[in-house]
Amino acid sequence: MIARSFQAMGTTVEAWCRSVDDLAGLRSWFEEVESRFSRFRPDSELSRLNDNPASAVTVSEAMAELLREGDRARSITAGLVDIGVGAAVEGWGYSSTFEKVTDCDEAPGHFAVPGWRIDGPRFERAPGTRIDLGGIAKGWTCDRAVESGLASVVSAGGDMRSADPDTIACVLDDRGNVAARVRLGRGALATSSTSRRVWKVDGRAVSHIMDPSTMAPMSGPVLSATVVASTALDAEIGAKAVLLHGVDGLAWAEEQSWVRSAVVVWQDGSVFATVGTELAA
Secondary structure: OOEEEEEEEEEEEEEEEEOOHHHHHHHHHHHHHHHHOOOOOOOOOHHHHOOOOEEEEOOOOOHHHHHHHHHHHHOOOOOOOOEEEHHHHHHOOOOOHHHHHOOOOOOOOOOOOOOOEEOOOEEOOOOOOOOHHHHHHHHHHHHHHHHHHOOOOOOOOEEEOOOOOEEEEEEEEOOEEEEEEEOOEEEEEEEEOOOOOOOEOOEEOOOOEOOOOOOEEEOOEEEEEEEOOOOOHHHHHHHHHHHHHHHHHHHHOOOOOOEEEEEEEEEEEEEEEEEEEEEEO
């Protein structure tokens, strides 16, 4: 097994592949997805979609698939996870790759609550709605990489998909220390955090996690949320929902049949998990 890491989709990808050819195929796969779905590439399909002034647009089959997954995320979280928050993400200052993000002196004005729908290849949206596929695309990419046999385990910026029954994943706190070790095995894990990709707006620290009900960065006592699920995409959706639910996140996770387990790290360093979470020593 070959273990390698490389940069893609604005993060570090770690992969365990059977051969050099598989590794090359994996890197090409991540580049293909990034070139199509990145909001930081002006020639990507997503950038062209967001910049198109039309209220209804016909999209490619691949884009329609990602938008349908975004619609499913919105549905299974009762609107809490919404890919339509792109205008708020950009408006609060995250409008370029993160290394270029700078602090802002003033908070932006009000952003309209996103409104959009996908019907076959037809995408419709309310004025001002912009799409951010970041987390959805990252989890989906990891899933496809493992399902296609390009890798046995892929981890991309907190999203992990594994076909190895012996996989153990570490949950880190904001200092990079191990807060918990989770027996993952065959499955997926994702972490959503307010301690990553942080900058200041009007003197206060903000993160890229937007609350679609307020179109502003979320705040609360929970620092990070990690969810284990069957796929990296579902784990990504679940982790963001648990984080946005705040103090009620674990209770919400317990009620979701598609969430296997969840771990939260609070701002004070406390660590809590759902009943039955398989922790490793």
